[in-house]
Amino acid sequence: MTTHTPPTSTSTLIHDLVAGLVVFLVALPLCLGIALASGAELFSGLLAGIVGGLVVAVISGSHTSVSGPAAGLTAIVAAQIATLGSFDAFLLAVAIAGLIQIGFGIARGGALSAFFPSSVIKGLLFAIGVILILKQIPHVLGHDLDPEGDMSFFQFDKENTFSELFATLAGSIHVGAMVIGLLSVAFLLLWDRIEVLKKSLVPAPLLVVLMGVGLSVWFSGWGDTWSIGTNHLVEIPIAKSLSEFAGFLTLPDFTQFSNPSIYLAAITIAVVASLETLLNLEAVDKIDRLKRNSPASRELVAQGCGNLVCGLIGGLPVTSVIIRGSVNVNAGSQTKKSAFFHGLLLLLSVALLPQYLNMIPLSALAAILLVTGFKLASPTLFRQMWDEGRYQFSPFIVTVVAIVLTDLLIGILIGLGVAVLFILNSNLRRPIRRTVEPRLEGDVTYIELANQVSFLNRAAIQNVVDDAKPGSRLTIDANQSDYIDPDVLSLIRDFAHTTGPARGVLVNLVGFRSKYHVKNEAQFANYTTREVQDSITPDQVISIMREGNHRFVNGNRLSRDLRRQVGATAAGQNPFAAVLSCIDSRVPTELVFDLGVGDIFSVRVAGNVIGTKSLGSLEFGVGVAGVKLVVVLGHTRCGAVTSSVNLVCNNQDAESMTGCEHLQAIVNEIAPSIQGHSADSLGRLAPDELETYVDDVAKRNVLHTVDEILQRSTVIRKAAETGQIKVVGAMYDVKTGVIVFLGDEFIEPEGAPAHKSHEGSPH
Numbered sequence: 001m002t003t004h005t006p007p008t009s010t011s012t013l014i015h016d017l018v019a020g021l022v023v024f025l026v027a028l029p030l031c032l033g034i035a036l037a038s039g040a041e042l043f044s045g046l047l048a049g050i051v052g053g054l055v056v057a058v059i060s061g062s063h064t065s066v067s068g069p070a071a072g073l074t075a076i077v078a079a080q081i082a083t084l085g086s087f088d089a090f091l092l093a094v095a096i097a098g099l100i101q102i103g104f105g106i107a108r109g110g111a112l113s114a115f116f117p118s119s120v121i122k123g124l125l126f127a128i129g130v131i132l133i134l135k136q137i138p139h140v141l142g143h144d145l146d147p148e149g150d151m152s153f154f155q156f157d158k159e160n161t162f163s164e165l166f167a168t169l170a171g172s173i174h175v176g177a178m179v180i181g182l183l184s185v186a187f188l189l190l191w192d193r194i195e196v197l198k199k200s201l202v203p204a205p206l207l208v209v210l211m212g213v214g215l216s217v218w219f220s221g222w223g224d225t226w227s228i229g230t231n232h233l234v235e236i237p238i239a240k241s242l243s244e245f246a247g248f249l250t251l252p253d254f255t256q257f258s259n260p261s262i263y264l265a266a267i268t269i270a271v272v273a274s275l276e277t278l279l280n281l282e283a284v285d286k287i288d289r290l291k292r293n294s295p296a297s298r299e300l301v302a303q304g305c306g307n308l309v310c311g312l313i314g315g316l317p318v319t320s321v322i323i324r325g326s327v328n329v330n331a332g333s334q335t336k337k338s339a340f341f342h343g344l345l346l347l348l349s350v351a352l353l354p355q356y357l358n359m360i361p362l363s364a365l366a367a368i369l370l371v372t373g374f375k376l377a378s379p380t381l382f383r384q385m386w387d388e389g390r391y392q393f394s395p396f397i398v399t400v401v402a403i404v405l406t407d408l409l410i411g412i413l414i415g416l417g418v419a420v421l422f423i424l425n426s427n428l429r430r431p432i433r434r435t436v437e438p439r440l441e442g443d444v445t446y447i448e449l450a451n452q453v454s455f456l457n458r459a460a461i462q463n464v465v466d467d468a469k470p471g472s473r474l475t476i477d478a479n480q481s482d483y484i485d486p487d488v489l490s491l492i493r494d495f496a497h498t499t500g501p502a503r504g505v506l507v508n509l510v511g512f513r514s515k516y517h518v519k520n521e522a523q524f525a526n527y528t529t530r531e532v533q534d535s536i537t538p539d540q541v542i543s544i545m546r547e548g549n550h551r552f553v554n555g556n557r558l559s560r561d562l563r564r565q566v567g568a569t570a571a572g573q574n575p576f577a578a579v580l581s582c583i584d585s586r587v588p589t590e591l592v593f594d595l596g597v598g599d600i601f602s603v604r605v606a607g608n609v610i611g612t613k614s615l616g617s618l619e620f621g622v623g624v625a626g627v628k629l630v631v632v633l634g635h636t637r638c639g640a641v642t643s644s645v646n647l648v649c650n651n652q653d654a655e656s657m658t659g660c661e662h663l664q665a666i667v668n669e670i671a672p673s674i675q676g677h678s679a680d681s682l683g684r685l686a687p688d689e690l691e692t693y694v695d696d697v698a699k700r701n702v703l704h705t706v707d708e709i710l711q712r713s714t715v716i717r718k719a720a721e722t723g724q725i726k727v728v729g730a731m732y733d734v735k736t737g738v739i740v741f742l743g744d745e746f747i748e749p750e751g752a753p754a755h756k757s758h759e760g761s762p763h
Helices: 010-038 042-059 071-084 087-106 109-115 118-140 161-169 175-193 195-199 204-219 242-247 254-258 260-286 296-313 322-330 337-352 362-376 379-387 390-405 408-429 455-466 486-503 530-535 538-553 562-568 612-625 639-649 654-658 664-673 679-683 687-712 714-721
Strands: 067-069 318-320 432-437 444-449 473-477 506-510 577-581 600-604 629-635 726-732 739-742
Touching: 010 042, 010 067, 010 071, 010 204, 010 322, 010 337, 010 362, 042 067, 042 296, 042 318, 042 337, 067 296, 071 087, 071 260, 071 408, 087 109, 087 254, 087 260, 087 296, 109 260, 109 296, 118 161, 118 175, 118 260, 118 322, 118 362, 118 379, 118 390, 118 408, 175 195, 175 204, 175 362, 204 362, 260 296, 260 318, 260 322, 260 408, 296 318, 322 337, 322 362, 379 390, 390 408, 444 455, 455 486, 473 486, 486 506, 538 629, 538 726, 538 739, 577 612, 600 612, 612 629, 612 687, 612 714, 629 687, 639 654, 639 664, 639 679, 639 687, 654 664, 664 687, 687 714, 687 726, 687 739, 714 726
Parallel strands: 444 473, 473 506, 577 600, 577 629, 629 726
Antiparallel strands: 067 318, 432 444, 726 739
């Protein structure tokens, strides 16, 4: 994947600084809360946030992702600290995990992110939005018994997301904090609705924080109900001196190098942190306004460096964090400078301004996260996934429910599992594209193998070849396949050389690469031979052409081995039909009938008119080449017919009006089919009425040409009278691609002599 760096400008820098400030405000309580929920020192969470900004952001190639301590790792961190016996030993595991991630990134392990289904990624975004809404409502209302970073469904205090919410709504509310929280939510929502304010560089979250601090100070003398206590405010550890600040740093216990549990913990942290990073990276890229792609392998190296530093100085493990990344994007970030700035602000605030930051009400910060949740859990996204069908919606909704009811990591794994099951089910049901082409010598079944054909597809392919009827023909096409499982190749070889011939089934193998050790071969001629041409009837030709057009319209055109057909027909041709079509570029004859090389003669002339040279070409097809069908193929919205209608109705000459000296001959041939309108009446027609009239003229012109062919050519007329051939008309609809053979809906050319047997009707 590649990165796209926006142009550097003063405006871009300002946007990044504003976004970095907003991310800093929401990251501050999250760092503290995640450390508390993990059973670690509060300062370790702040250190992780600082490293995520100052180290990871510098090395990362992502312009959207923001790193720090992750709520998804809290259970793992708490469990590993307990298992290893001390936080110092845990730090050694974090440092080793960082080295593992660096190696994983150098080995291009980030390529795994390409295999994450988009339904799961979108489910992750929606679920995080739902969790933010559910988890922040208590904090907005002043219920701050749980740490801000506790995002799991089942909490350490034996409560869960819903019970905590019910307890809050039942009355566990602090009035002062609630007023600040609700005013903050209303302020943010109103700000987003006023376009001028929304586009301004003034960050609404900063104003919310300042408003919260001001109201908190104002409420301080109003009694316990309104006064905001320390348990409802940010609580940053305060160092009284530089040496005390340095004392917050913790070194890993290097004496634990020989402890096998350290390496098991390191592998666990590396794998989980890498998986969460790759998923979050994909998710944040989805909401990036500039639609940039972040280099996943480089991100793993950056995260590894971050975890190495965290392990050496006493920080929690870091990952890319979807909440901070979402806030970053929504705050208008342009480049990764915003992530760096957020880390710098964390460092400065902890070192220089802790007492002032401890004045910020948690309810004001919770309001920012709550509004972010509204944006992520968008009804538009839900409706989009619903409209994409069950194969997209099912993994999406399972991911959402699983994340909300468990935690980020478990929910993601469940979502991935369900997505894989749907993918496998889809592959098992549709590992190939099968098309049947009716031919006189027997149905030809085309099997087009998928890009990746695994052992899971063997049963489906076995069913397809087993369904081949005795005497039928099978073409197996591997042109689109990059990988075919050896078991599948063995099945194909066995059927082509042993099972198929024993059942009377002929098999053509096409497009198999040399690495498959399957020889491309033809056991039957997949083109029109002299024997086929001699035995086929006009009605069978019509049936073949109708079936071909049906495949064309439905997007199931056959994958033909055209190169082999070119070689097979080099010595001679045996077409079964001759088609007189218009020169219009929208009606390529072989394509719209889905025919191969050598199947038809194609004669093209503007307006489907018949002249000496075009009639001679058709006579050659009937009298010399032995075709069984002559088709005059007109089409709707025909330019030649439209021009002729205008010229005839206005009594104008083609050469004087267009400068084309030979065009009048075509107009003269079409003129007998133009009846019923003068220039004045033509001008009074509505556009759709005019289009219908022109299409009717085109149909009459096709049938007029059919009659002209039969009247002017003795050889074609005699062949038609003896039943050797048929001459038919057909119309191609340029809007739909459908071809209708003119028979039951016969339109008699006005002014033309009646045709005795109407050979234009396919009986």
